[in-house]
Amino acid sequence: MxxxxxxxxxxxxxxxxxxxxxxxxxxxxxxxxxxxxxxxxKEKILENVSIIGKEIKGSQVFYAVKANADLSILKLLKHQDVGFEIASEGELELLMSLGISPQRIITSNPIKSVPFIQKAYQYGVQYFAFDSLSELEKLSLFAPGARVYVRLAVPNEGSEWPLSKKFGVELEEAFFLLQKASQTNLKPVGVTFHVGSQCLNVYNWYIAIEKAKQLWERCKENGINLEMLNIGGGYPINYTRVAPDIREVESQIRKFLKEKFPSRTQIFIEPGRAIVxxxxxxxxxxxxxxxxxxxxxxxxxxxxxxxxxxxxxxxxxxxxxxxxxxxxxxxxxxxxxxxxxxxxxxxxxxxxxxxxxxxxxxxxxxxxxxxxxxxxxxxxxxxxxxxx
Ligand SMILES: Cc1ncc(COP(=O)(O)O)c(C=O)c1O
Known part of the structure; x- marks a missing residue:
């Protein structure tokens, strides 16, 4: 029938x-x-992967595994030109079980368990986010030499799933933390933020990029040369309304980036919702x-x-x-x-x-x-x- x-x-x-x-x-x-x-x-996932990041030249895309960690999806993405953003040992183990190389993995969870840090570091993961002194101490002890990036607090106005309440620090604190990182065995490499998931307000990226730029300059004046800007996730999809097209969102972001950041800046993007x-x-x-x-x-x-x-x-x-x-x-x-x-x-x-x-x-x-x-x-x- x-x-x-x-x-x-x-x-x-x-x-x-x-x-x-x-x-x-x-x-x-x-x-x-x-x-x-x-x-x-499958084809829609692959189409999404082929679109995301294309408007932002030289950017690297890391799939936020939390959005959907089903093995069949991870297997599919393993063969694409994307990395993976993870938050836990569980997510790491999934990627390890598929033989995904550590160079393709970053972790933007600012508060991590020690066993997770140890396991990720031993596996060869190099990029770790943080937004507190205690996390910095943990990273310095259990991931010496790692590349660390600070999470900035940014507006989440107009995002249907705000993510600003739990993580992220203001500019002064972020600068202080990066300075502290530069005095340890860690390598402070950049800044990250999240404008909120299902972000329908492209202006959030503008404010976030502007804020990141101020931090960047402050670091430069003090001898800390950052190289990586992680613009997080947040790209929206259609639920009951038609959301802004990813290509349009990215072309706006590209303009903001062009205005504020030198062309050699490494840009990371970590979308979850917009991929799956x-x-x-x-x-x-x-x-x-x-x-x-x-x-x-x-x-x-x-x-x-x-x-x-x-x-x-x-x-x-x-x-x-x-x-x-x-x-x-x-x-x-x-x-x-x-x-x-x-x-x-x-x-x-x-x-x-x-x-x-x-x-x-x-x-x-x-x-x-x-x-x-x-x-x-x-x-x-x-x-x-x-x-x-
Ligand atoms: C650190 C981090 N990166 C990326 C994402 C993915 O965000 P989105 O699904 O909105 O693209 C999230 C979502 O919670 C997150 O917390």
Missing amino acids: VRKFRIENHHRKIVSKRTLLKALSFIDAHPQMDTPVLLMD GNAGIMVTRVLGKAERNYEHWLYLDVGVFNGLMESLGGIKYTYITEETSKSSPCKKWIIGGPSCDSMDIVVRHVDLPDVEEGSFVLILSAGAYTISYASEFNGFPIPKVVLI
């Missing part, structure tokens, strides 16, 4: 036609599949429906705990439902996940047509920060990844 989905014009703006068609034909070929499943379009996000379509099924206090509830087999965690922080997905036997107008639904916890509410008041129990619901742009955040709370499985 060929399943029929209600595909509307706005869906076509969110996800590429090819990715959607591939997902639909996979479902047709596997109508009895266990759900939830995360279908990942729009390649993923989550295939879920309707577990049940209910009317509560005159509101329509729809329960899916994936929820906040086993894949859609980012919905708690405000990421809103686009859904495609299956056609029902009778045509039904859209109504406002509250979508809940499968668990018994009342935190497990994915979205309130989303417009969708009526659906039948057991029917498929597709969630678009679900490739990033879904399975990597997921737990098996309440015994509900984490979606398996299938490359299509």
Whole structure:
């Protein structure tokens, strides 16, 4: 039986036609599949890799493994011209198991465990971020000679998933830390920042680059010659709205860089969401429906705990439902996940047509920060990844 989905014009703006068609034909070929499943379009990942960094000459791209650490994706990326940004021993072990060379790995997590530093250093990883004296001491003890870069605090205004609250220091402190680093056995090489994930405000990069430039100059005046600027991740993808195109974002960033930094500066970019996000379509099924206090509830087999965690922080997905036997107008639904916890509410008041129990619901742009955040709370499985 060929399943029929209600595909509307706005869906076509969110996800590429090819990715959607591939997902639909996979479902047709596997109508009895266990759900939830995360279908990942290989070609889309490769296309993203081929676009990112191209507008910024001489830049090096490091995939932020946290976005989706599934082995099949890492294997695919192993054969591309990208490096990897990692935060933990677990992520390092995945890359080591694939034989990915240490020259392709950096770690921008400013606070790392000693075993992680030791393991990464012994493996040959050279680049480590920091933003505190105590981290500097750890790096000096357990990664002598390593190349270290400081994390600056920068505005995250207009980013749907802000990352400014936990890490990053102001300019004065950053300068002090780089100066301290220069007095140790470490090599202070640069600056990093993160403008916030799903950043819809290109001006954030402008302010961040300007701030990094001030730090750069301050270091130069004091005999510390930096060479690397890591502009972090943050490139946006389409969820319910069409996000700025990566090429446009990068051409703006290129202009900012040209204005502020000499051409020989090494630029690192560490995108996660923009490499895998729009390649993923989550295939879920309707577990049940209910009317509560005159509101329509729809329960899916994936929820906040086993894949859609980012919905708690405000990421809103686009859904495609299956056609029902009778045509039904859209109504406002509250979508809940499968668990018994009342935190497990994915979205309130989303417009969708009526659906039948057991029917498929597709969630678009679900490739990033879904399975990597997921737990098996309440015994509900984490979606398996299938490359299509
Ligand atoms: C240090 C660091 N680099 C890169 C990323 C990837 O960011 P994005 O997925 O927004 O591109 C993150 C995300 O949390 C991060 O913390």
